[in-house]
Amino acid sequence: MLIGCAGLSSKEQQGPVQKYYLDNGLEVILWANSNSHSNDEVELDLVIHTGSLQETDDQLGYAHLVEHMLFEQVAEDGSHPVKDVLTSLDLKLGQHANAYTTYDHTNYYLKVIGAEQQRLHSALKLLSSFAFKSEFVEAEVAQEIGVVREEWRLREPEAHRAQYKLRQLDLAGSRYYERPPIGTLASIQAAQATSLNTFYKDHYRPANASLIISGDFNLEKMRQRVELEFSQWPSKDLGRAQQYPAPALDNTSTHMLTDPLQDNYWLALMREESEATVNNAVNWLDTMKHDAVLEILWQRLEKRRFKASGGVRSFSAGMDHPYGNMMRYYVSLEASLDSLPEAVRLLAQERHRIATFGVSKIELDAWRDAMLINEQPQQDSAWHLAEIAVDHVVYGTWLRGQQEYLATLEAQLPLLTSADINTAAADMFASDLKVELVAPNTQTLPSPADLSQWLFEESVDDGFAVQLLSLQTWPVNAALGQIIQQQTLANGVTVFELSNGITVQHRYSASAPGKVYMHLVGQGGLNQLLGRDAINARLSLQTMTASGLGALDGPALSQWLEQRGIVLQPYYTYFTREMQLASPSEDVDLSLRLMHYALTQGRVSNSVLDYYKQQNLDVIVEMQGSVLDPYHRDIEAVFSGTDPSLRRLTVDEINVTQASQMLALYNRHYKGAQNYVLSIVGDIQAHELEQTLAANVASLPLTANPPAGFRSAPVLREPLQISGQGSNEKSTQVVLLYQIPKSVVAQ
Incomplete structure (x- = not known):
């Protein structure tokens, strides 16, 4: 730690996170942190404490327009220096490098994966160019005005939406109302290079900025590099830009x-x-x-x-x-x-x-x-620490x-x-x-x-x-099953073959300490079901989960799962029957007992079934009332056909659904061992699983007639164009779907 490094102020916070100021007034936060969530990752943020609230009446939208301009700079030789740096660092604009402007600040951030010193130096140098080394010319400004104008036009349809109107009511009478971050179309189109350069130089000053670096880096070397890149930022001794109060409170309207x-x-x-x-x-x-x-x-x-x-x-x-x-x-x-x-x-x-x-x-x-x-x-993670620091x-x-x-x-x-x-x-x-x-x-x-x-x-x-939810222990009273074979593969995966035919695959991972993730998959899903079975399947698992398990009804089960930090989510896909589970490592045995209940004691509450039937009926009515309903039906006709596993259900099909039909399907197609494969990944060793697998997974009853026979998903036989009009939006959406054979993907 370079306490005596030239150019550092004595105004400094030490400890796990270091906060200090350069002599020119720049606030710096360095948050070195390395763990499985931030290993070899660093985020760098440059916060300018100017947003739309700090704009004058003739600068509306300038903070946002300058943000755009800094990413779109063009050198005299026609090259794009910012984009060239991002390409050299393998940073994708939008995903790893981006910015945003709000009412009270503008933030530029770089998410660097691969935290070698030279990569971090390049990223830091790029932020310094944003901070005080940029200048705009008319040709660039004219081009970017067109981009921002289109962004403004895409947002303009919001004016007829209720949430936009409610926001305007919230802001009425305040400076926020007059200065949306995107500005006004008239102000944006009138912007010139000279006025944007003036705004940039007035607001992009060290005392009106904060530099944040979080993640896996060497603290001492980073302090040196920050000093090298940012100490030359000229100070204007003006402090932070003026801040403005929030809109008036309203608790009566x-x-x-x-x-x-x-x-x-x-x-x-x-x-x-x-x-x-x-x-x-x-x-x-x-x-x-x-x-x-x-x-x-x-x-x-x-x-x-x-x-x-x-x-x-x-x-x-x-x-x-x-x-x-x-x-x-x-x-x-x-x-x-x-x-x-x-x-x-x-x-x-x-x-x-x-x-x-x-x-x-x-x-x-x-x-x-x-x-x-x-x-x-x-x-x-580096990203989370950066968010806290901002x-x-x-x-x-x-x-x-x-x-x-x-x-x-x-x-x-x-x-x-x-x-x-x-x-x-x-x-x-x-x-x-x-x-x-x-x-x-x-x-x-x-x-x-x-x-x-x-x-x-x-x-x-x-x-x-x-209910005393914490007292639920989910005892499994079935006869103990057996692990009939166990082997560890070269890739570190341990495979357990259980006596009821279930295969369990385990791999240790410390990427989420104290957590374990499990995924149960059975081949054959909606593509094995026809007619009434397919309809029941689409409604059943949501209804059964909401009906509860053991001594708990659906809401109590949901609360218990949340309180224990456990995830239990059964579902169908077209090709599979699946269940997602996750829990703290110490509760893996508890989670597998719960899985045993879900695969042996599923139930359907008539009141819950009625609830979901009504909900689905309401959705059908809403879809039929949509101006895009004909368009959606054209798409369904191509990609769903008449298959009840995929197409829109009818009112009659939902109304005649019965709890007894759902339970019959559950007993035949979901309950027991079936042809399931259970994958377990997380912070638990293979030997720690042996007892609970025998007691809770191998003890699942054999399925009399495991599912067999599959049908293929509908395919597009020839190029086709589908169009619809009247979305009530002032914009057009185009979607291109490409159907690629598996053989091509494999190559």
Whole structure:
């Protein structure tokens, strides 16, 4: 560490992350970090603390236009120096090298994979050219104006969308309203090289910038290189550009709009607050209280959703930072016209319940456990650290890595009490809230009186029971199976042959410490099923998963999986039957027991089936009402034909679906050992799997008649053009599909 290196200010933060300032005022953050998620990877960010808010009335869109110009520079000999450097570093523009402009800053970033010193030096030199070594000429400006004009034209159709109109209502009366980052078409087309050069020199100055480098690099050498590349950036002693306040808070308005592309009704309840910056572990705890309230509220809503009609599509809850230091809490829903009153009442009732009565200790403990289980195996990647650092230099947020974050979780979460969460819930939801509702433009908006009545009915269905989810152990009582053969191949893969015919393939990987990923695959999927079986298969696994397993119904199972950090997702493809699983390494045995249940004790709840039948019927009605329905049907006719595994289902086909048919298909085509192959990759050794494979996988019953016989997917026999008109958008989309034989791909 070169503490005495010339040109470094004494204003310096030491430790795992180094933050310091060059003599010219440039803020530098170096975050050296090497693990399986950032090995040989480095991200470099140059943040300019100027966005559209800092533009004058005759500069609207300049921050964004300059961002474009810096990537499109042309040398006197006609070469493209920026693109040449990116090519030499194997960085693809857009994927590894890009930039964006917001209201309050502009960020240029390079994601370098292969962190050799010379590659990092070249990347750093490129950022320095962006910072203070560029100049624009009229020919380049004229060309790039055309590019930005087309970008503006592509965004212009948003003006008729409800979300655009809601955003404009949010921003009304503020500087944000007057200065969208993309600018105005008139200002963009009037831009000249002289005015852009002036804007560039005025705002691209070291005291108005931050340089962030994170990932796998040598800290001492990087400090030297930063000094070499950036100490010559001339200082103007002007400090940071002026910052502007977020739009005014609004917790009382009700906005109801229609949207030409909206399929269902969408409603959100929101509360906005001016948030004190979360810059340390202490005030971070307040954010966690709010997170707990929102997560528990969402879980309660999900529990009740499956008891509602199928037109209640979804609920969500969360928080975001839409502008500056504004914090917005929200709970939202999506529902069909017929189910809108029911959905709004459910949401309003649960909002009232949590604001008035709070949460139980069981719910709080489950949320705490889930937080720790999900965070313990996580590692910092170079990209993630860069994201944290950018937020820190722009908004002053907590500059912390995963180890510090996890230590804070382990120390602070046990201190949270139900009383803490209940106080937070009352603060968030007991007072006035903003209401936003968006409807399809083919439907009518509810009257303000009706909406108010739905929102403020406070009766609550007390049928919601908190289950002791953590006590679920999933005991497997089947006779123990056997591993009849085991061998380790030259590539490090261990293959287990089990007594019931299942093959297990295992490979150790530390790329995600503490995590294991599993994938069960059986050859033969929808391509083995005809008629009613194919229709049942398309509806069955989603319905069966939502019906629950063991002692847990569907919502409780979903909560249990989330709390334990376990993934269980069965599904069909055209060619296979599959199940994705993932869990912490310590819970692999638990996950495989759960897989055993899913392959032996599947069930169908009639109420859940009714829910999904209604949901699918609503989708069919929406598709039929779309202006693009004829176009979509033309495509289906080519690529799906009459195959019920692929084509759109009919109302009659869905209506006659029965639970008994689904269970019969499950017993025949999904249950038991079938012809499954289980692949396991992650942080667990082969010998650690032997006992659990025998107990939970080899014990799966043999399948009497494993699936046989497959049909091929539909193929395009000759070139074909399909077109449709009237999407309600002011743009045209062209899709080219190429069908390539496997033999050609193999070559």
